[in-house]
Amino acid sequence: MQNQTVIKLADLGKAPPFELSDAERDQITEEMHHYPDPRAASIGALKIVQKHRGWVPDAAIPVVARLIGSDGADLEGVATFYSLIFRQPVGRHVITVCDSISCHLTGYDELRDALQARLGISLGQTTDDQRFTLLPICCLGACDRGPTMMIDEDLHGDVTPEQLDRILGSYT
Amino acid sequence: MSARKRTLDTHPLTYCIDAARGPLDLKDYEAVGGYAGLRKAIRELTPLDVQAQVKQANLRGRGGAGFPTGIKWGLVPMGDAHDGGPKYVVCNADEMEPGTFKDRLLMEQAPHLMVESMIASGYAVGASTGYIFLRGEYIESARNLNKALAQARAAGLLGDNILGSGWSYDCFVHTGAGRYICGEETALINSLEGRRANPRAKPPFPAISGVWGRPTVVNNVETLCNVPAIVLNGGEWFRGLSQGKSKDGGTKLYGCSGRANTPGCWELPFGTTSREILEVHAGGMRGGKKLKAWLPGGASTDFLLPEHLDLPMDFDTISKAGSRMGTGLITVVAEDQSMVSAVRNLEEFFSRESCGWCTPCRDGLPWSVRILKAIERGEGRPGDIEKLMRLTRDLGPGRTFCAHAPGAMEPLQSAIKFFRSEFESGIRASASAVTA
Ligand SMILES: Cc1cc2nc3c(=O)[nH]c(=O)nc-3n(C[C@H](O)[C@H](O)[C@H](O)COP(=O)(O)O)c2cc1C
Ligand code: SF4
Ligand code: FES
Numbered sequence: 269m270q271n272q273t274v275i276k277l278a279d280l281g282k283a284p285p286f287e288l289s290d291a292e293r294d295q296i297t298e299e300m301h302h303y304p305d306p307r308a309a310s311i312g313a314l315k316i317v318q319k320h321r322g323w324v325p326d327a328a329i330p331v332v333a334r335l336i337g338s339d340g341a342d343l344e345g346v347a348t349f350y351s352l353i354f355r356q357p358v359g360r361h362v363i364t365v366c367d368s369i370s371c372h373l374t375g376y377d378e379l380r381d382a383l384q385a386r387l388g389i390s391l392g393q394t395t396d397d398q399r400f401t402l403l404p405i406c407c408l409g410a411c412d413r414g415p416t417m418m419i420d421e422d423l424h425g426d427v428t429p430e431q432l433d434r435i436l437g438s439y440t
Numbered sequence: 441m442s443a444r445k446r447t448l449d450t451h452p453l454t455y456c457i458d459a460a461r462g463p464l465d466l467k468d469y470e471a472v473g474g475y476a477g478l479r480k481a482i483r484e485l486t487p488l489d490v491q492a493q494v495k496q497a498n499l500r501g502r503g504g505a506g507f508p509t510g511i512k513w514g515l516v517p518m519g520d521a522h523d524g525g526p527k528y529v530v531c532n533a534d535e536m537e538p539g540t541f542k543d544r545l546l547m548e549q550a551p552h553l554m555v556e557s558m559i560a561s562g563y564a565v566g567a568s569t570g571y572i573f574l575r576g577e578y579i580e581s582a583r584n585l586n587k588a589l590a591q592a593r594a595a596g597l598l599g600d601n602i603l604g605s606g607w608s609y610d611c612f613v614h615t616g617a618g619r620y621i622c623g624e625e626t627a628l629i630n631s632l633e634g635r636r637a638n639p640r641a642k643p644p645f646p647a648i649s650g651v652w653g654r655p656t657v658v659n660n661v662e663t664l665c666n667v668p669a670i671v672l673n674g675g676e677w678f679r680g681l682s683q684g685k686s687k688d689g690g691t692k693l694y695g696c697s698g699r700a701n702t703p704g705c706w707e708l709p710f711g712t713t714s715r716e717i718l719e720v721h722a723g724g725m726r727g728g729k730k731l732k733a734w735l736p737g738g739a740s741t742d743f744l745l746p747e748h749l750d751l752p753m754d755f756d757t758i759s760k761a762g763s764r765m766g767t768g769l770i771t772v773v774a775e776d777q778s779m780v781s782a783v784r785n786l787e788e789f790f791s792r793e794s795c796g797w798c799t800p801c802r803d804g805l806p807w808s809v810r811i812l813k814a815i816e817r818g819e820g821r822p823g824d825i826e827k828l829m830r831l832t833r834d835l836g837p838g839r840t841f842c843a844h845a846p847g848a849m850e851p852l853q854s855a856i857k858f859f860r861s862e863f864e865s866g867i868r869a870s871a872s873a874v875t876a
Contacts, residue, residue, distance in 0.1 A: 302571075302612040304526070305652060310634030311617050315576070338634065349636040351618035352576050364577075368538035369739055370697040370771050372785040406620055406789055407538035407739075408577055411697035411771070412704050421579045 286327035288335070292320055296335055307338045310346050314353050323354040351405075358401040359394045361439040364418045367404045370411035375428075379415045380404075382429035386436065400439070446707070448473040452669030452681070453662065453691060454707040457549040463584050466591040469552040475597065477668030478560045482605045485671065488518065490564035494667065496675025498689055502542075503532055503623075503660030504738065504766045506755035515647035516565045516655045528656040529562045529570040530632065530646075531664055534616060534623040536575055537738035538789055539771040542693035542705050543661035547574070547581035550665070551588035555611065557664040559597060560671055562609045565657050570611035573628055576618060585613050620793035624842050625658040627795065638797045639842040662693055686711025686754040694753060695769035696722035699729065699777070705769065711752035714770050718749065722772075729774040733858065737766025739786050740847025742854035743779075763854065779859040780866055783852055784812040790848035801845035804835045808852065815866030825863050828856060 288296070296313040300306040313332050318324050324347055333343040347353050354362075365383060367376055380391070383402055387395050394401040410416045413425025419439055427435070448455045456464050456472055469475070481490050495510030516527060531554070535543040547554055558570040574582055589611060592598045600608045614632055616622050622631045626640035629651050650656020670678050679689030688710050694717050695705035701723030708717070714734065718724065725731055733743045736753065742763035751757050758765040773782055791805035808831050814820045832853040835845040856863055 302614070305633065307634040308614075308632060311631070312615070315615070315617060336634075342635075345636055346634060349619065350616070353617050367785070368789055369735070369782065369785055370539050370703075372782065373698040373771070373773060373777060405577070405618075406793060407536055407540070409535045409541045409544045409575070411539050411541045411769070412695065414697060414703075418577060423579075 286325065286331050288317070288328075288331060289320065292316055293335070296332070300336060306336045307342075309336050310338060310343055311350060311353075314343075314347055314350075318354060322360075323357050326355075357394075357398075359398050361399060361420055362401045362403065364403050364405035364408075365391075366406070366408045366410075366414070366416045368407035368411075370407070371414040371416055374414035376415045378429055379417070379427055382432055383417075386432050400436070448476075448669055449673065449677075450681075451691060451707050452673075452678075453546065453553070453665050453693060454550070456553060457545070459545075459549055463549050463551050463588075466552060466588070466595060473672075474552055475556050475668075477670075477672040478556050478563075478597065479603065481560050481563050481671045482603045482607070487564050487566050490560065490667075490671055493670050493675045494564065497666075497670045497678035498675070499663065499666055499670065499678065500688055500755060501660055502662035502666075502692070502767070504537065504740075504764070506765065509659060509663055512647055512659070513565055513657060515645060516657060517648070518566060522566065522655075526568040526652075526654050527566055528651050528654060529558060529565065529567045530628065530651065530656055530658045531558060531570065531572045531661055532623060532625065532628060532658055533572050533574040533578070533581070533661045534620075534628060535578075535661070536620045536623055537740065537767055538786070539697055539735060539738045540695075540767040540769050541697070542695060542767065542769055544578060544581060545693065545705050546661055546665050547572075547578065548584055551581075551584040552592070553665050553668065554585060554661065555588045555592050555598075556668045557666075558611045559592070559602070559609060560667045561657065561659070561664050562611070563607060564667070565655075566607075567657070568609060570609065571614045571632060571651075572611070573622070573632055574613055574615050575622075576615045578615075582613055582615055589613070619795070620789075621795040621842075621844060624844065627842070628658065629656065636795075638795050641841075666690060682710035685709050686752050686757070688754050688756075692753070692768050694721075696772060697769065698734075698772040699726045699774040700724065700772055701726050711754045711757075713750050714753055715749040717753070717770060718772060725772065725774055727774075729776060731772055732775045732777065733773045733779065733782075733855075735766075735771040735851065736763050737768045737770070739789060740764075740843075740850055741766040742850040743773075743858060744854075745858060764850070778816070779855045779862045780812065780816050783855045784809065784816050786851045787812055787848060790844065794844060798841040798845075800835050801840045801848075804831050805845065805848060807831065808848075815863055818866050818868065820863070820867040822867060822869075824867060825856060825860070828852060828863075832856075 295316045299309040299312040330340040333340045408416045416425045446455045499509040500506040621627045622637045627637040631637040646656040691707045692710045697703045731746045787808045791809050794801045796802045832849040837846045
């Protein structure tokens with residue numbers, strides 16, 4: 269569980285310092301080697317930061333941009349375009365529930381309602397204990413197992429509302 | 441997939457797949473015929489020979505549009521026409537078309553087939569690097585592909601001077617971060633370069649000027665996965681695989697989702713009927729319900745009716761019936777399900793996924809959603825159906841910068857055409873009701 273960030277009055281107006289960890293820097297550099305133009309690692313780099321921190325804070329943008337030879341405004345444009353780059357803190361676990369057609373036909377509405385009721389939040393929100401963020405997502409490419417959802421990197425198919433307690437229980 | 445005996449000669453896409461067992465590693469894949477196509481290409485054939493086989497096979501793109509792969513490859517500068525600079529093969533593995541789940545099967549369960557296909561296709565167009573543009577949610581695909589790439593690299597099948605040919609080529613997985621529009625091939629190129637995924641104007645076509653302005657072939661996962669067997673067995677053999685069911689050759693990963701008993705994805709002869717797909721492979725409709733309507737191949741295809749079930753699922757036949765085969769994975773709607781809700785769901789998807797580049801799409805799609813929601817609540821206003829019909833024309837082919845909006849209009853126009861009374865019953869008689 270992460271501690272609440274404490275903002276000191278004296279720091280207001282100052283950008284919080286942001287430094288990439290060695291691991292982040294190494295992974296981003298490795299990614300850059302795959303392309304003749306390192307900017308192609310833009311999305312990959314943002315995903316690496318997100319993997320380490322859960323989300324991509326504003327202060328990360330200029331630092332990452334410098335590393336991959338891009339500029340802050342361009343990278344900001346990229347970071348805001350893609351739906352799986354989170355620009356706000358999210359819960360420890362992110363639930364993405366498929367709301368596309370095959371899941372619509374096989375029980376998405378019931379699954380979404382049960383998730384919202386069970387977590388006490390609506391789509392787009394995070395639980396008070398910072399445990400779960402609930403987001404809609406388009407077709408997860410597992411339509412034969414609808415309704416589907418992912419929790420972090422795990423795919424769950426044929427999900428019934430009755431299974432939710434058990435499934436959610438394994439993400440602490 | 442079922443455990444039926446599948447071999448490279450009968451099932452070039454799934455011969456090495458057994459989902460219960462999991463993907464084969466390099467040695468076991470080679471033992472069932474894997475990398476034989478690539479070895480033959482490199483040892484016995486010139487790149488142009490490989491292209492000729494693919495042309496003769498009349499392999500058509502499996503990403504939805506059915507464009508002949510051989511013709512696309514033929515646009516890439518070769519020999520004297522080539523300036524000597526880098527060329528690229530990009531595999532479109534962004535599979536995000538609602539109702540489609542075939543490329544996932546290939547990448548998770550047959551990663552070495554994908555890798556072999558990337559190398560063989562790279563050889564055919566003289567590429568220096570291949571990228572597999574993989575949607576970010578396909579975690580297991582990424583894991584399995586990266587493992588297969590590492591094994592291939594260690595075995596000298598990737599890297600410098602592959603199999604002593606003097607040709608060098610490497611291949612990488614590039615993972616995305618959401619947004620359906622990334623699947624549009626020019627948007628995909630922008631995304632690969634690290635930009636926002638807005639489509640680019642065509643021409644120039646990617647085969648002439650694609651990634652970093654260089655010649656680039658963009659093909660779907662399933663399209664490319666046919667290449668090794670075509671090289672090994674020849675284009676004539678490939679044409680025969682459809683067993684006379686279609687004038688197009690090969691097999692196809694067909695599938696079924698929605699209210700069916702046993703949804704799934706199967707490799708069947710090209711031109712198999714959707715009746716066979718639904719009734720034999722998917723076990724018919726769930727709960728003994730009747731079929732009301734079906735999408736032939738994803739969210740951006742027109743609905744068809746039960747009376748169309750006996751048509752062979754191929755590009756030309758399904759087009760003549762007023763729809764598109766698209767990705768070939770059908771989605772079935774049962775008699776007790778609402779067409780208005782189904783279309784509202786589809787348009788919400790398209791509206792959310794619009795890249796916002798051009799006005800008709802950016803503004804028109806949310807408008808269609810507002811009207812459809814009102815009709816769904818029984819609060820539609822007189823004239824709403826006409827407004828929707830008008831939108832299907834204003835967002836139709838040629839009116840927008842890319843095919844996203846026209847695709848969005850296909851299920852809408854066909855649902856109104858076939859099920860107009862369902863829409864009408866959501867219209868309030870009183871003209872004072874509020875729509876938005
Ligand atoms: C909005 C939109 C989304 C698309 N998404 C995909 C996709 O996810 N996968 C794919 O293979 N093709 C997709 N396509 C088609 C590609 O633009 C392109 O035609 C295809 O990659 C060509 O490969 P093929 O000839 O092997 O089918 C999409 C097209 C549009 C207009
Ligand atoms: S049609 Fe839609 S998705 Fe395509 S360029 Fe225009 S706004 Fe973007
Ligand atoms: S529609 Fe939900 S996984 Fe495809």
